Amino acid sequence: MPSQADKLRSLLEAEKLHVMPCCFDALSAKLIEQADFDLTFMSGFAISASRIGQPDLGLMSYGEVLDHLGNITQAVNFPVIADGDTGYGNAMNVHRTVSGFAKAGAAAIMIEDQLSPKRCGHTPGKEVVTREEAFDRIRAASDARKDGADILILARTDARHEHGLREAIDRATRFKELGADILFVEAPKTIAEMETICRELPGPKMANIVEGGETPELSHKELEDMGFAIAAYPLTLMASAMKAMMETLAKLKSDSDRTPLMMDFAELRDRIGFNDYYEQSSRYETSRRS
Template identity: 80%
Template sequence: MPSPAETLRALLAQDMLHVMPCCYDALSARLIEQAGFDLTFMSGFATSASRIGQPDLGLMSYSEVLDQARNITESLAIPLIADGDTGYGNAMNVRRTVAGFARAGAAAVMIEDQVAPKRCGHTPGKAVVGREEAFDRIRAAVDARQEGADILILARTDARHEHGLSEAIDRARKFKELGADILFVEAPKTVAEMQEICRELPGAKMANIVEGGETPDLSHKDLQEIGYAIAAYPLTLMASAMKAMVKTLEQLKTDNDRTPDLMDFKELRQRIGFEDYYDVSARYETSKRS
């Protein structure tokens, strides 16, 4: 069986756009896999909201994020890209972060150039570290990979916000020279900027589509024609789930139509894995066969 990293490399070798809904826990990841998608990403925004009920402002620790990633990788077969934030410290912390996510079964880990504590890429107040510190983070990530961590490096820059698109492209180009596998220039504001990113940068590029965010929400066809290899949708599932839960709670409170649009209990059990569990456990029920 190929490793998660090998599977992701094979996907990226295909000349196509990979649509990537983002998960936040093992159940959302399993639903993504059941829907037939080839890969997923553990959204920092959604994971922070789900795990600790707090905004994505650097509040979760490395160990909390790693634990969540491990829970997810143990529940699915498709590759998971993990959110390593800023690496949780200096270059040595970045090395530990990358190695830890590799051991947890992640196919790739994202390392970014924001100052700590980082912020969601589509919210105010973002700032990035200087060039050399940003480059050291990617150097350290690549070193960890070269020293045995079976994992890809997704290098992200948020420099567009403070310093303009040219600086963001320059940083991303250097990230690629240092050995990053996937490049992610966060929050371009126009189609023209997205086109420039894909025209100027080599290798696989990722677009981050936040509904209501700063980046144009283009069709899959348009994203592929521009030149992106991955289209990430970090909040689509969580926003959908939260809207449904709020609506259901409001109706439950009034005692009117208390079960609107609920998944059938049989399908719910099947998707969670009850039937698989029963099938496997039946092999060991020797008392029923005696």
């Protein structure tokens, strides 16, 4: 059986756009897989909100993120790209983080060049480390792979915010030379900037589409024609779920009919996996008696 990293490598060989809804827990990852998407991304923004109820400002530890990742990868059978933030320390921490994420089943890990504690790429106050430190992070990630980690490296730069697009492109170009498989220049502000990224950077590129964020919200065809390999939607599911929950809570509080906002109970059980469990457990006599 091919590894999840191999599955992702095969996806990237196709010259097409892969639309990637981002998950925030094992259930949302299962729903993405059931909806026939090719892959998902474990969003740091989303898991910080769902696991600890806090903003994505570097509050979660490596151990918490690793535990969350393991729950997700065990629930699905398609590639999961995981947000490794800044690597949780110096270059040696990056090496450990990449190795740990690979063992947890991630197909790829994203490592970025923000100053720790990092911030969401579409919020104020972002700063990046020096070129030398940024390059050391990707070098350490590549070394972890040489040391046996079966995982792809998604290298992210947030340098556009402080230093302009040229610095971001220069950093991303060097990331590729150091072994990155996928390049991600965060938060371009115009279509022209997105076109420049695709024209000047080698290999697969990722676009990050945050509804209401700084990057233009282009159609899938426009992104594909531009040359992006992956379009990430980091908050689409979480924002939709939160809106639905707030509307349902309001209905419940006012004793109004909330069922139109809810998934049917039979479908809910099926999508969670009750029917699969019953089918499998029917093969075992002791399970039938329990």
